[in-house]
Amino acid sequence: MLSVYEGFFSGGARIVHSDVVTGLQEGGLHRQRVLSVHGEVHREATRQRMEDDACYRALTAAGVDVTTLGRSFGPGSGAAGTFTGSELADTARAMAGADVVLSLKEQPLALLNQAGLPRRPVIVCLHRSDPEHQGAALDELKAAIADGTVVACVCCAESTRVAYQEAGIPESLLHVIPNGVDLLRFCPGPARRIVLRGALGIPPTAPVVVFAARYDAMKDVPLFLRAARVWLAREPHGHVLMCGAGMSAANPGLVADVSAAFGADLTRLAPRLHPLGVRRDMEVVYAASDVVALTSAWGEAAPLCLIEGMMCGAVPVSTDVGDTADIVEGHGILTPPDAESIALAWTGAIAGRDAFGPALARGRERFSRTRMIAAYAALITRVHAEATLPPLPETL
Structure with a gap:
């Protein structure tokens, strides 16, 4: 073949x-x-x-x-x-x-x-x-x-x-x-969670949101960043991770988007925004996170980031695009494409993470x-x- x-x-x-x-x-x-x-x-x-x-x-x-x-x-x-x-x-x-x-x-x-x-x-x-x-x-x-x-x-x-x-x-x-996805690779890992958080200077109990996407218009990165600003302003111990091609300080487009979204809060909040670029250890990144977020505007079908993140124990929070409603149902939260609503959903997902856990465990074989x-x-x-x-x- x-x-x-x-x-x-x-x-x-x-x-x-x-x-x-x-x-x-x-x-x-x-x-x-x-x-x-x-x-x-x-x-x-x-x-x-x-x-x-x-x-x-x-x-x-x-x-x-x-x-x-x-x-x-x-x-x-x-x-x-x-x-x-x-x-x-x-x-x-x-x-x-x-x-x-x-x-x-x-x-x-x-x-x-x-x-x-x-x-x-x-x-x-x-x-x-x-x-x-x-x-x-x-x-x-x-x-x-x-x-x-x-x-x-x-x-x-x-x-x-x-x-x-x-x-x-x-x-x-x-x-x-x-x-x-490979269910042996993508699974919850307490040790992974501790190691990555330690490497990034994130406390073990701090709430963490991960955004795993390439820098592309369909992902609506500006919307995600606006939501991140709202959420980080409300969560003084929260951290946001960004992974994927173009999700690094070497990308002038992303730097401009961060500056535009954070405005006067840039100096105060940016230290808790971590642009990590392309990672080869996404199972570690997801296991260290509480929420896996997606803010796409179009084009998605069955986003891999939501599935991988869920299998590692992160609660999916996504806009309604492609099959995300079906993937997230019973396992996470669907949100309108609004920064305030998305930030509130992240907080709700973290507060209810233990309640989502059993459904995530029961649904693993579906994503095998x-x-x-x-x-x-x-x-x-x-x-x-x-x-x-x-x-x-x-x-x-």
Whole structure:
């Protein structure tokens, strides 16, 4: 099986998909390869090289062969959707050894739709709930379906299935496989909680909110920061952690957003706002937190941060976008996109953390990585079997 990535960069979709590929490789039923269109990506105010990416390292450690066309994505990177003869030859060689191709989201279809490539059944893995915001990618998806190249679409959430069906994708092609996480890795950890808090100078009993997201407009970082200002002003011992690509003092956009949101309170409150950037130990960060927050305005489907944080014992507090209402129900709090309401919800979640605990523990299996990988394996096996069926005899 060949998985085609647009590139390696921080984001829940790449984490989930790489976990699926790794799990299938570990299971031994499917031999995995990965082809990345871009070898490095410049986004979220960060240069992200493929070789430095945590997903790349996990894949190669599991024995998955990862190659790239070597492109660089960012300002001035050239026209999208055009490929050289050498790039098409490399793609053809990668596809020739595969029985089934997985496309991580619809963007790689600009490559897979090129004429002259080997015909292989393609499964597109969809991880957002806003197909209309994906530029030309939706048209590429429709073209690949009309051509018979795309034979199935995996939707990571029910909201994804509904959005793409409404956008004109045939219902029969849309299969919902909810996101899952490694429950052995993402679990409550008292020792983790103490160690990270000690490293950051946070007292053991101080209330902590974590925001795990890349620096992107859909995450509505300014809204989160306005809520953080309100909450930190009311909680004299509270701390806020920010993790993800672009969530560091090296990002001038984030620095400006913090200054705008905190205003006259910047000097007084900023010492309790911790921009940590990209972390490789998110299970530790979540375990050290009381609340995992999300303030996204659009595009989310099944946000990985909410699931990972919940499994580590943090109470999820989120705006209503994608499948967040279903994920949070019974486990946390849904809020309107208003800073005052969000800050109050964080306080309520911390006060009721013990009450949410039993529901979080009972719901763990629903978010299992094992369940997710088994569902992917079943769909891939079915697609492969249907692709290799002998042709029906012609009727006289």
